[in-house]
Amino acid sequence: xxxxxxxxxxxxxxxxAQGQGLRVENAWVRLVPNQTxxxxxxxxxxxxxxxxxxxxxxxxxxxxxxxQTQFVDPNDHLGMDHRHSPEMxxxxxxxxxxxxxxxxxxxxxxxxxxxxxxxxxxxxxxPLRQGQRVxxxxxxxxxxxxxxxxxxxxx
Amino acid sequence: xxxxxxxxxxMAGLPLLxxxxxxLLMRDIxxxxxxxxxxxxxxxxxxxxxxxxxxxxxxxxxxRGKVVLIFFGFVNCPxxxxxxxxxxxxxxxxxxxxxxxxVQVLLISVDPERDTPExxxxxxxxxxxxxxxxxxxxxxxxxxxxxxxxxxxxSAIKSPIEYNVDHTATVFALDPRGQxxxxxxxxxxxxxxxxxxxVRWLLRD
Numbered sequence: 001x002x003x004x005x006x007x008x009x010x011x012x013x014x015x016x017a018q019g020q021g022l023r024v025e026n027a028w029v030r031l032v033p034n035q036t037x038x039x040x041x042x043x044x045x046x047x048x049x050x051x052x053x054x055x056x057x058x059x060x061x062x063x064x065x066x067x068q069t070q071f072v073d074p075n076d077h078l079g080m081d082h083r084h085s086p087e088m089x090x091x092x093x094x095x096x097x098x099x100x101x102x103x104x105x106x107x108x109x110x111x112x113x114x115x116x117x118x119x120x121x122x123x124x125x126x127p128l129r130q131g132q133r134v135x136x137x138x139x140x141x142x143x144x145x146x147x148x149x150x151x152x153x154x155x
Numbered sequence: 156x157x158x159x160x161x162x163x164x165x166m167a168g169l170p171l172l173x174x175x176x177x178x179l180l181m182r183d184i185x186x187x188x189x190x191x192x193x194x195x196x197x198x199x200x201x202x203x204x205x206x207x208x209x210x211x212x213x214x215x216x217x218x219r220g221k222v223v224l225i226f227f228g229f230v231n232c233p234x235x236x237x238x239x240x241x242x243x244x245x246x247x248x249x250x251x252x253x254x255x256x257x258v259q260v261l262l263i264s265v266d267p268e269r270d271t272p273e274x275x276x277x278x279x280x281x282x283x284x285x286x287x288x289x290x291x292x293x294x295x296x297x298x299x300x301x302x303x304x305x306x307x308x309x310s311a312i313k314s315p316i317e318y319n320v321d322h323t324a325t326v327f328a329l330d331p332r333g334q335x336x337x338x339x340x341x342x343x344x345x346x347x348x349x350x351x352x353x354v355r356w357l358l359r360d
Contacts, residue, residue, distance in 0.1 A: 030237055033281040034274065038233040069234045071341075072321040074306040087190050088304040092341040094235050095310050095321030114238040115342060121233070155241065 021047025022104060022140065027150035029060075029121065029134050030114075037128065038067075039119040039136055039150055040112045045104040053102040055139040062123035064136070066099045069115050096120070101141075128152045185356050188349035189328055189337030198333035203299040205263065208276035208288035215333060221259045222357045223329040227305050227322055229266035230278045235324050235341075236262075240282040242344040243326070247283045249351045255285070257331070257358055263299060264290040265307035265322045303327055303335075330357045 027041035039058075045051050056064035072095040094115075102117065104110045112118050119136065128134075132152040137145050198216075207213040215223065224243055228236035243260050250258060262279050264270040267290050270278075275288030290296070300307060300323075307322035326339040337353055344350060 030233075032233075032237050033277045034230050036231045036233045037237075067234070072310070074308070074321070084304045085192050085194050085196070087192050087338060091304055091306075091323045091325045091338070093306050093321055094324045094341060096232075096234060096319050098311065114234060118234050 021045055022051045022138075022146055024138075024146065024148045027136065027148045028153045028155070029128065029136075029150045031128050031130050031152050031154040033127070035122075035124050037121050037124065038114075039064075039121060039134075040114065041119075041148065041150065043102070043104045043110045043112070045106060045108055045110075048106050050106050051104045052141040053104070053138050054100075054141055056119050056136055057139070058121055058134060058136045060124055060126065060128075060134050061121035062125070063121075065120045065122065066102055066117070067096045067120045068099045068117050069094055069096050071095075130154055187337055187353045187356060188346060189326075189339045189343065189353050191337055192335055195334050195336065201302065201329060201333060201335050203295075203302065205289040205291040205295060205299065206272060208272045208279055208290075210272055213287070213289060215329070218259045219333055220331050221257050222331060222354050223259045223261060223333075224354075225261045225263060225303070225327040225329070226324075227263045227265050227300060227303070227307065228324075229264055229320050229322075230270050230274050231266065232320065237282075239324060239326065239344055240279075240286075242347065242350075243286070244282040245347045246344070246350045246354065247286075249347060250354065254355070254358060258354060260286040262286065262288045263296065264288065265296065265300070265305075265320050267291060267293055267296055269316065328353065328357060330360055336360075 023044040023046065025042040025044060027039065029039045030037050043053070053066070056066060058064050072093045074093045099117070102110055130152055134150045134152060136148040136150050138148060139145055202215050204212060204214040226239055226243065228239065240262065247255060247258060247260060260283055264275060270290050272290065275290060279286045279288035305323040305325070307320055309318045310321045312318040324341045326344050327335060328337040330336045336357060
């Protein structure tokens, strides 16, 4: 009885240490015909402390990076044609910037979604298939990891 | 008897006239979802000639009679480009086959060094069977971008083949006469139904 209790306690402790209250919902990878794609998901932190995601890897890609799509200031638009109609001036320029870490707030959530924060998967080893299950490994602070099962979707 | 005839004509004709008037008015007062260009410039100002993913040379004027939707992007763009291309694919799918024949989606590459016609072909047709990818020399593409007020520049350069491209993520809609009519700023193409309404409006126009 005591042993069984101990095992349960150990398992609980292990589970706790794995994600420390971090849960992932609705993880998916976009189906594309080329070698670079993105993964999206909702990170839910049920713990009382913020959780930091420091990196990501996946067996399907040579590299995974944390990225943020953001507006870019094209500085001066030098060389732009200034005869454009007013509606065409100052159109938003977007770019991707690598981010060092994702912070999931205590008892909060962080959504990775198109046109926002995302995981970039670079140099896919094989073409993706719709419905395929893809493993993503999030590297958390403190040397912990969290394995995520994502589905390949054409969306 | 003549008086009765007048009455019948009025009773039947008036609602018909009103319906016709309303229809004509509705056509005119249609408020497009995309930002309308108030001063429509000459079609020549939108003109370009680039290399299509099929290997042949294509000019904008080759698509006269069609509504043309233009997006500037590149194959190795993991977020904004596939998001927008998928949205344009959704718009295309809603259209009837007859309408589809009169709509051309163009992806103009802002990454001529990496986007070979072969890569562009595979990428572009994934989002829509008739979608066409266009590329050219850096000079040609810079000139086209300038015409559309589009900015692009390499960023996060890690090596000659590893970099990102910052670029304007606007969708441009041209009418069947080759006139630039509507622009969809970043993110607007997500509203499929409204985009479809606009495309139909441009097709009627």
